[in-house]
Amino acid sequence: MRFEQLQARAKKAWQEVVSPQIPLIRMGMATCGRAAGGQELLQAFQEELAKNKIQAQFSEVGCLGLCYAEPMAEIILPGRPGVLFAKLTPAKMKKIGEDYLVHGKIVGDSALAVMGPARNGTPAFTDLPMVKGQQRTALRNCGIIDPTNLDHYLAHDGYVGLKRALSLSPDEVIAEVKTSGLRGRGGAGFPTGQKWEFCRKATGTPKYLICNADEGDPGAFMDRSVLESDPHSVLEGMALAAYAIGAEHGYIYCRAEYPLALERLDLAIRQATEHNLLGDNILGSGFNLHLKIKMGAGAFVCGEETALMASIEGRRGMPRTRPPFPANQGLFGKPTTINNVETLANLPPILAKGGAWYAGFGTEKSKGTKTFALAGKVDRTGLIEVPMGITLKEIVFDIGGGSPIGKKIKAVQTGGPSGGCIPAELFDLPVDYERLAAVGSIMGSGGMVVLDENTCMVDVARYFLEFTKNESCGKCAPCRLGTRQMHEILTDICAGRGRPGDIELLEEIGAAVRKGSLCALGGTAPNPVLTTIQHYRHEYEQHIQDQRCFAGVCKALITYSINAETCNGCRVCATNCPQQAISGEKKKPHVIDTALCIKCGICYEMCKFDAVVRQ
Amino acid sequence: MSKKAKKDPFASRGRKARPSQMRPKVDPSLRALLEKYPAERSNLIPLLQVVQDQHGWLTEDSMAAIAEYLHVPSSIVYGVATFYAQFYMTPQGKHRVKVCQGTACHVRGSQAIMDQLSSKLGIPPGGTTSDLLFSLERVACFGSCALAPVMVLDGKVHGRVTIKKAEKIVEGVK
Numbered sequence: 001m002r003f004e005q006l007q008a009r010a011k012k013a014w015q016e017v018v019s020p021q022i023p024l025i026r027m028g029m030a031t032c033g034r035a036a037g038g039q040e041l042l043q044a045f046q047e048e049l050a051k052n053k054i055q056a057q058f059s060e061v062g063c064l065g066l067c068y069a070e071p072m073a074e075i076i077l078p079g080r081p082g083v084l085f086a087k088l089t090p091a092k093m094k095k096i097g098e099d100y101l102v103h104g105k106i107v108g109d110s111a112l113a114v115m116g117p118a119r120n121g122t123p124a125f126t127d128l129p130m131v132k133g134q135q136r137t138a139l140r141n142c143g144i145i146d147p148t149n150l151d152h153y154l155a156h157d158g159y160v161g162l163k164r165a166l167s168l169s170p171d172e173v174i175a176e177v178k179t180s181g182l183r184g185r186g187g188a189g190f191p192t193g194q195k196w197e198f199c200r201k202a203t204g205t206p207k208y209l210i211c212n213a214d215e216g217d218p219g220a221f222m223d224r225s226v227l228e229s230d231p232h233s234v235l236e237g238m239a240l241a242a243y244a245i246g247a248e249h250g251y252i253y254c255r256a257e258y259p260l261a262l263e264r265l266d267l268a269i270r271q272a273t274e275h276n277l278l279g280d281n282i283l284g285s286g287f288n289l290h291l292k293i294k295m296g297a298g299a300f301v302c303g304e305e306t307a308l309m310a311s312i313e314g315r316r317g318m319p320r321t322r323p324p325f326p327a328n329q330g331l332f333g334k335p336t337t338i339n340n341v342e343t344l345a346n347l348p349p350i351l352a353k354g355g356a357w358y359a360g361f362g363t364e365k366s367k368g369t370k371t372f373a374l375a376g377k378v379d380r381t382g383l384i385e386v387p388m389g390i391t392l393k394e395i396v397f398d399i400g401g402g403s404p405i406g407k408k409i410k411a412v413q414t415g416g417p418s419g420g421c422i423p424a425e426l427f428d429l430p431v432d433y434e435r436l437a438a439v440g441s442i443m444g445s446g447g448m449v450v451l452d453e454n455t456c457m458v459d460v461a462r463y464f465l466e467f468t469k470n471e472s473c474g475k476c477a478p479c480r481l482g483t484r485q486m487h488e489i490l491t492d493i494c495a496g497r498g499r500p501g502d503i504e505l506l507e508e509i510g511a512a513v514r515k516g517s518l519c520a521l522g523g524t525a526p527n528p529v530l531t532t533i534q535h536y537r538h539e540y541e542q543h544i545q546d547q548r549c550f551a552g553v554c555k556a557l558i559t560y561s562i563n564a565e566t567c568n569g570c571r572v573c574a575t576n577c578p579q580q581a582i583s584g585e586k587k588k589p590h591v592i593d594t595a596l597c598i599k600c601g602i603c604y605e606m607c608k609f610d611a612v613v614r615q
Numbered sequence: 616m617s618k619k620a621k622k623d624p625f626a627s628r629g630r631k632a633r634p635s636q637m638r639p640k641v642d643p644s645l646r647a648l649l650e651k652y653p654a655e656r657s658n659l660i661p662l663l664q665v666v667q668d669q670h671g672w673l674t675e676d677s678m679a680a681i682a683e684y685l686h687v688p689s690s691i692v693y694g695v696a697t698f699y700a701q702f703y704m705t706p707q708g709k710h711r712v713k714v715c716q717g718t719a720c721h722v723r724g725s726q727a728i729m730d731q732l733s734s735k736l737g738i739p740p741g742g743t744t745s746d747l748l749f750s751l752e753r754v755a756c757f758g759s760c761a762l763a764p765v766m767v768l769d770g771k772v773h774g775r776v777t778i779k780k781a782e783k784i785v786e787g788v789k
Binding site for chain 2: 031032034035036037067068070215216217218219220221224225256257258259294295296297298299300311312313314315316317318373374375376377381382383413416447449451455460463464467471473576578598600601602
């Protein structure tokens with residue numbers, strides 16, 4: 001089939017989604033939708049409709065990014081724009097079935113948004129506070145299309161960028177990407193066009209292209225979402241990159257913790273190959289590309305490019321010194337380019353609409369848009385894509401909605417274990433590569449975890465060091481020993497065994513690890529410690545000198561007790577205490593036996609009268 | 616693609632295993648499984664993955680069989696298998712409980728969930744109950760951070776978990 005015929009077929013298929021003959025129900029079924037119970041809900045709803053003989057068709061979509069509102073369903077009635085219903089429960093779904101499917105009525109505020117202009121008090125999707133400030137490029141199709149349907153992708157300008165690129169020379173494609181100013185979205189921010197040029201000019205065949213989908217940063221899920229919701233955009237991006245550097249073989253290195261992403265990728269590769277969008281002689285251009293999926297085996301360090309290549313070669317995933325850079329000697333010793341999932345997903349629109357269009361977003365040195373995984377103690381958690389240069393305040397408060405329970409936001413943690421904590425006082429900071437680095441953090445792959453006043457910064461630093469200590473591959477001493485030492489000191493501080501001079505010692509070791517480590521894992525491992533010391537030194541001092549953890553996190557430094565004046569003896573705490581450490585008669589104040597108490601905090605959370613005191 | 620792969624350093628020595636090192640008794644079903652993949656070094660991790668998939672964990676014999684199949688020393692196979700967190704060298708429980716320890720889960724109290732499950736099942740994280748019914752594991756991040764804290768039981772992801780909910784989920788399979 002010719003490309004134009006494919007497009008015509010796709011347009012028709014998409015038309016059936018936008019204006020269906022019978023009601024169409026589209027459920028968000030990426031991992032987050034499933035974790036929120038989407039599958040069970042869908043099944044129950046299907047049975048309910050069948051029982052009442054209501055005709056409807058169902059399809060799955062990916063992640064719209066409004067994870068806080070999962071499970072979500074979009075219902076499209078014939079001749080009307082779709083309506084998005086959120087935070088569904090079986091009862092709510094049943095009610096909506098009656099009200100909206102049968103009678104076409106939106107009752108009360110049951111609907112979240114209309115996928116079109118606002119109607120009868122239900123806001124337009126694009127006006128939702130979480131969506132308003134966004135500019136979706138890499139995520140353009142996520143949650144909109146059915147990821148298992150190639151036609152849906154084609155109907156949204158899919159493979160148009162590739163078609164255009166194949167009519168240009170590889171050097172012209174590189175020039176277009178250079179114009180766009182796109183920088184690597186995996187974290188380091190190296191200019192993509194330049195990276196390609198190095199590989200293109202390198203001697204040696206074959207050349208390899210690798211898609212780094214080993215998204216290991218805890219707190220980051222942008223790549224998972226793109227792979228699950230729009231796998232073809234990554235494949236098209238890979239085809240573009242491979243054409244530019246002159247590679248005919250590509251690998252996708254995806255972590256095993258993402259089974260759904262692996263499944264969707266596998267299907268997408270088969271579909272694309274079947275339709276001559278991958279494989280031999282792509283779209284009649286004479287360009288060949290064969291892709292292979294490599295499943296990771298659980299090693300964070302394999303996100304580092306040289307370790308990743310070692311892992312594909314079947315070795316222990318240990319980094320090596322650079323140079324030689326992968327562009328000259330990479331996989332199997334051949335010239336190799338490694339691009340991150342999000343970088344690749346940005347490429348199709350850049351080639352379709354031109355580099356200048358993309359460069360129209362962002363700041364002087366950081367062009368375009370960036371996805372962030374917004375999580376932690378923020379109201380609207382989810383996946384967002386914003387133009388570079390937006391302030392942290394806009395992200396955390398306008399888009400994220402601040403704290404869900406009215407607590408004071410203390411900081412955001414960006415860049416995972418390689419990044420740092422940025423205090424709320426600096427929230428006017430525009431987000432770009434250089435400015436985040438200036439305050440000791442990094443852009444990273446896009447994890448953004450919001451921390452509130454009940455988060456202990458020493459504990460956060462300890463948490464990250466525990467992670468890097470466990471994930472250090474052990475090849476170089478500064479990282480292997482340094483992360484262990486720092487973790488031990490931090491554990492001591494959290495356990496109330498901190499000693500004077502510990503802070504200075506942490507700074508000294510941190511500086512050494514930063515300087516002396518072989519790869520970026522070690523080189524950036526001290527960042528969480530050093531930035532928390534820089535911005536929250538007083539918390540460290542409180543832990544060491546006063547033996548207090550005011551955030552109420554470090555168990556050794558807190559005690560629980562019951563305020564006899566506010567306790568009304570409802571017995572909720574006593575029945576829920578796993579240690580039976582709480583005693584007292586009904587309707588009389590209770591007491592906690594501190595010898596039995598394991599400080600799990602259940603009573604503190606359960607008490608509706610704030611009678612449990614944490615000190 | 617495979618033909619262009621870098622030559623394997625161990626195969627090139629042309630050494631044959633001494634009779635004492637030969638393991639003629641490779642389980643035929645295992646042998647059949649291995650032979651689905653070309654005998655190349657770059658297939659070492661995929662082979663370990665399929666073998667573990669089939670048997671639940673990696674026995675010394677199965678690793679030796681892979682070594683023999685790929686013509687690499689057993690030490691190499693063992694070295695790779697122990698490097699990656701996903702490979703198990705001991706039998707695993709019938710039900711696998713994984714508690715996410717990602718950043719978002721951590722600040723939303725995943726440690727307390729882990730502690731509670733650990734005391735309830737009577738095993739430390741990474742342990743397996745003596746009746747081989749449950750294994751408890753910590754996982755760095757499932758990427759479902761927006762629904763933190765998250766736990767996974769036998770491949771099913773559960774979001775917004777509380778201590779009580781976690782107990783219920785585990786009790787549900789008992």
